[in-house]
Structures are given as C-alpha cells and as structure tokens.
Amino acid sequence: MTDNAPVTEHANDLLITRLIPASAHTLFRCWTEPELLKQWFVPRPWTIAHAEMDVRPGGQSLVVMRDPDGNEYPNLGTYLEVVTDQRLVFTDAYGPGWTPADKPFMTAIISFEPEDGQTRYTALARHWTEDARQQHIAMGFEQGWNICADQLQALAATLG
Amino acid sequence: MTDNAPVTEHANDLLITRLIPASAHTLFRCWTEPELLKQWFVPRPWTIAHAEMDVRPGGQSLVVMRDPDGNEYPNLGTYLEVVTDQRLVFTDAYGPGWTPADKPFMTAIISFEPEDGQTRYTALARHWTEDARQQHIAMGFEQGWNICADQLQALAATLG
Numbered sequence: 001m002t003d004n005a006p007v008t009e010h011a012n013d014l015l016i017t018r019l020i021p022a023s024a025h026t027l028f029r030c031w032t033e034p035e036l037l038k039q040w041f042v043p044r045p046w047t048i049a050h051a052e053m054d055v056r057p058g059g060q061s062l063v064v065m066r067d068p069d070g071n072e073y074p075n076l077g078t079y080l081e082v083v084t085d086q087r088l089v090f091t092d093a094y095g096p097g098w099t100p101a102d103k104p105f106m107t108a109i110i111s112f113e114p115e116d117g118q119t120r121y122t123a124l125a126r127h128w129t130e131d132a133r134q135q136h137i138a139m140g141f142e143q144g145w146n147i148c149a150d151q152l153q154a155l156a157a158t159l160g
Numbered sequence: 161m162t163d164n165a166p167v168t169e170h171a172n173d174l175l176i177t178r179l180i181p182a183s184a185h186t187l188f189r190c191w192t193e194p195e196l197l198k199q200w201f202v203p204r205p206w207t208i209a210h211a212e213m214d215v216r217p218g219g220q221s222l223v224v225m226r227d228p229d230g231n232e233y234p235n236l237g238t239y240l241e242v243v244t245d246q247r248l249v250f251t252d253a254y255g256p257g258w259t260p261a262d263k264p265f266m267t268a269i270i271s272f273e274p275e276d277g278q279t280r281y282t283a284l285a286r287h288w289t290e291d292a293r294q295q296h297i298a299m300g301f302e303q304g305w306n307i308c309a310d311q312l313q314a315l316a317a318t319l320g
Contacts, residue, residue, distance in 0.1 A: 107260065
C-alpha cells in the first residue's frame with residue numbers, strides 16, 4: 001500500500017512511448033510552462049490560443065486550441081499528481097474544487113524516465129469505459145499524440 | 161486559476177457539517193491515523209477490522225468494515241489532495257496507479273476550519289450522477305455520517 005503501483009497497461013488504456021534525446025527536466029518544463037506548451041501541444045496548423053496551469057494536485061489547467069479557421073476549443077483539466085521532472089497525472093473528470101465533470105473521459109499519466117542518457121517519454125491515457133477508449137482511437141489518438149511528440153522533441157532540442 | 165475554488169454545493173452533492181469542540185489538528189489525526197480511524201469510522205455495532213492509509217495525493221487507503229455477523233466489506237480509496245489539518249480529498253474512482261475504477265461513485269472533501277475556538281467539520285460527498293447521489297441517500301448517508309461524526313466528536317474529546 002505504501003509503494004507506487006507500477007503503471008501497467010489496463011484494458012481501457014491507450015499509450016505512446018519513445019526515447020527522446022533530451023533531459024527529463026527539459027521535457028517536464030515543456031509540459032508545465034505555458035509558453036513552452038503552446039509551441040508543441042497541438043498538431044500544426046492548429047495552434048494554442050491560450051494556456052494557463054496551476055501545476056499541483058487539485059490545480060487546474062486551461063488550454064484553448066484554435067483551428068485554422070480561428071474556432072477555439074477550450075480544454076479544462078485538473079492535476080492529480082505532480083512529481084517534478086518525473087511524472088504528471090491529470091484528468092478531465094473534475095472541474096475546480098473537485099466538482100464532478102459531466103462526462104469523465106480519461107486520466108493521463110505522462111512519465112519521464114532517464115534511459116541510456118536520453119529520456120523515456122510515455123503518455124498513457126486511461127479511460128473509465130471501453131466506449132471512451134474507442135472514441136479516443138476514432139479521434140486519432142495515436143497519430144495526434146505522435147505528431148505532438150515529434151513537435152515536443154523538436155522543441156526540446158532547441159532548449160538543450 | 162491559481163486560487164482554490166470555494167467548495168460550494170453542486171447538484172449532485174450531499175453534505176453534513178457541524179461545529180466540534182476539538183482542534184482541526186485532532187480531527188485531522190482521527191481521519192489519517194489508522195488506530196484512531198478504527199474507533200469512529202463506522203456506526204457501531206459495526207467495527208473496522210483493518211485500516212491502512214498512505215496519506216498523499218495518489219496514495220491508497222484500505223478500510224475493511226465488519227458487520228455484527230463477522231462479514232467483512234473492504235473499501236478502497238485514493239487520496240487526491242492532502243492539506244495537513246485543513247482538508248482531505250479522496251475518491252473511489254481510481255485504484256492503485258490511477259487505474260480507472262469500474263464504477264466511479266463519489267469524491268469526498270473533508271474540511272476542518274477553525275471557528276469560534278472550535279472546528280467547523282464538513283464532510284461533502286460529490287457524485288458524478290444524480291443516480292449515485294440517490295443511491296447514497298438510500299444507503300443512509302445522512303444518518304450514517306452523522307452517527308460517525310458523533311463517534312468522531314466523542315473520540316476527539318478524549319484526545320484533547
């Protein structure tokens with residue numbers, strides 16, 4: 001009960017993982033500093049119109065995505081666990097003050113682990129239902145998250 | 161985005177609140193130390209057969225309730241937010257490693273606020289659906305949590 005349970009795959013999980021030639025610290029910064037996150041968090045030519053985040057358990061994030069026609073799509077999240085330079089867990093299941101969301105969709109576990117002088121970057125999306133998982137696949141989870149990981153990797157290369 | 165949102169009532173909430181003549185520190189201890197929790201956490205003549213808790217965001221709690229016939233009922237929870245002597249937030253929506261639970265039922269926000277030399281004790285249960293809220297009412301939320309609060313208050317009086 002006192003150890004962190006290992007993150008193993010569960011039936012309703014989706015996952016991407018890759019080795020990135022950057023430090024865990026740099027990747028963590030790209031995930032938690034709004035000005036950095038804006039540069040990679042959505043597949044281009046979409047952009048991030050606005051990003052703010054209160055990175056602590058119970059803190060909120062607001063990321064507004066903008067499509068090429070200028071339509072904006074706000075995404076709200078709540079951080080569940082923050083381990084600097086190692087792990088970030090967040091969900092859409094809660095609004096501010098732990099208010100239950102109308103439709104809890106997923107919980108994301110982003111991890112950064114040193115491996116062979118690089119960083120093993122893993123983005124795991126856990127869903128409460130198989131329907132939500134299938135919906136995420138249909139929304140292009142694998143392609144979308146991989147394009148973003150490419151953009152993250154390119155940005156990290158400029159940060160050293 | 162950077163402040164805690166106030167805990168206001170939401171359509172799917174259930175709540176009990178009372179002033180208790182004990183310190184917030186003592187009440188927080190009664191909620192987080194297994195040997196204390198065992199003495200008040202279930203209406204007598206039920207008992208707590210076993211309690212263990214890893215009190216940090218992402219940590220698990222296991223509380224096994226025992227009915228007068230000796231049948232045991234394990235309850236698993238995950239802590240979401242821990243503010244020593246002030247607030248404790250936990251849910252059944254996750255298992256170890258942020259695994260989604262089969263049936264997310266509720267999130268509890270327990271708060272301890274100094275008021276007139278005593279402590280305002282509030283137990284708020286937030287549900288994702290109105291059905292879950294109705295089920296909790298049918299399970300005897302109000303009577304059960306008030307009996308437990310009586311037992312908590314009596315225990316706190318012995319701790320000073």
